[in-house]
Amino acid sequence: MGGSSMVELATDLTVREVARAAETVLGRSVQVTPETDIARDLAVDSLALMNIVMELEDRFDLSIPLDRLATVQTVGDLSELINKLRVKA
């Protein structure tokens, strides 16, 4: 398996965890791709997003500072942020 596909796989797994965290917080099933717009497509407000982040912090045993969410619009953005923070941790 090449390096680029390893990255893709990691992103794919993170996207799936984001979906699961969203389902836990929202109490409904969601279909997501990296392109899914969190606010528009999932109807997630800023408060629900913060709760999803708290859930993800527990799943990945990681700190995700809220100020970093300013640039997060899609599920892909959020997954990328998590993967970046995981490398750092």
Next chain:
Amino acid sequence: MSLLDKHLGYRAPLDGIRAAGADPSAVRFDAVLSPTEGMLDGRKVILLGTNNYLGLTFDPACIEASADAVRQWGTGTTGSRFANGTFAGHTALETALAKFYGRKHAMVFTTGYQANLGGISGLVGRGDHLILDADSHASIYDAAKLSGAEVIRFRHNDPEDLAKRLRRMGDAAKGSLIVVEGIYSMIGDVAPLKEMVAIKKEAGAYLLVDEAHSMGVLGEKGRGLAEAAGVEDDVDFIVGTFSKSLGAVGGFLVSDEDNFDLLRIVSRPYMFTASLPPAVIASTLTALKRLEEDSSLRAQLAANADRLYEGLRDMGYAVGPHASPITAVVMPDQATAVMMWNALLANGVYLNLAIPPATPENKSLLRSSVSAAHTAEQIDAVLDIFERLGLEYGLLQRPRRASA
């Protein structure tokens, strides 16, 4: 295309609430008769959501002090302390607050909102870490944004969750600022401060407690939750407000930290706004004295809080975990909450309709706050109306009192 179009998502919900009766965002009083009664559309209503915990808004001594000050010092300061100077009252109030809390330093802000905004953003900035209870007041979240600090939330009132998140932060936990509230404004629940202090000490973090709703309410001397929990020495900063127990408007920050005076030249919400007018300072100073000297107000408040909380709980309403001057009745859904709120108003009880996203766990609440100034008769009248409407709308199963 208008700049306001982005808010149109709120149009339908607001119109829906308006269609159900009165508009909670636009209730207009023709007169306020006392801390507990107002006139709406020519009818007397009981005020049950004012946060006027000690009922001091009509205290004769506070009114006199305020009237004297306005005659002597004018209606306003017309500018900031930095630009227009400090009036004697500002210093007197800061000295009185520092003394009341047994702290070296105090500074006064123009609103309680700005006390959090200016206090927190003055204490932490870029590169610092701020740890917030998930149910923090909007002013704390806005302070976090203004500060530029890295923000981590922990689950509401959950010391273990706080400890876990601090552990995860590693070395960054040391020197971080944890912010909690004495009494949370929506449900009226109290922070487990003793446990949180132990965690804060272990992590080497600082602790700020917002006593907005607990000053004058908790503690033998009325200093709030830190006093009641016996942990004042381990609380580094206390924020509070003049707009609840003290019956006016404004906020404060007290601490023993060295270099506290530097906050006066770095805190933007302190510097770039007009300082409190003399009349407000004078009534607040008088109310603080009353709070210090008259513990009967606190005892009466606690008795009233118990009476309302226990009455609602015993009827079968879902209320918070313990009695507090704030009692929130959980409604099954927003439509029922709006209907009940209107029915209560029509029957002469005015309280707060609290709906998502302003509420924890997206609950729809009828939030009430009692005052020491409420009479037992007023509270019983409220309970009777709650019971009658609860039965009428099928929220309660059976009459509260068995017929003897």
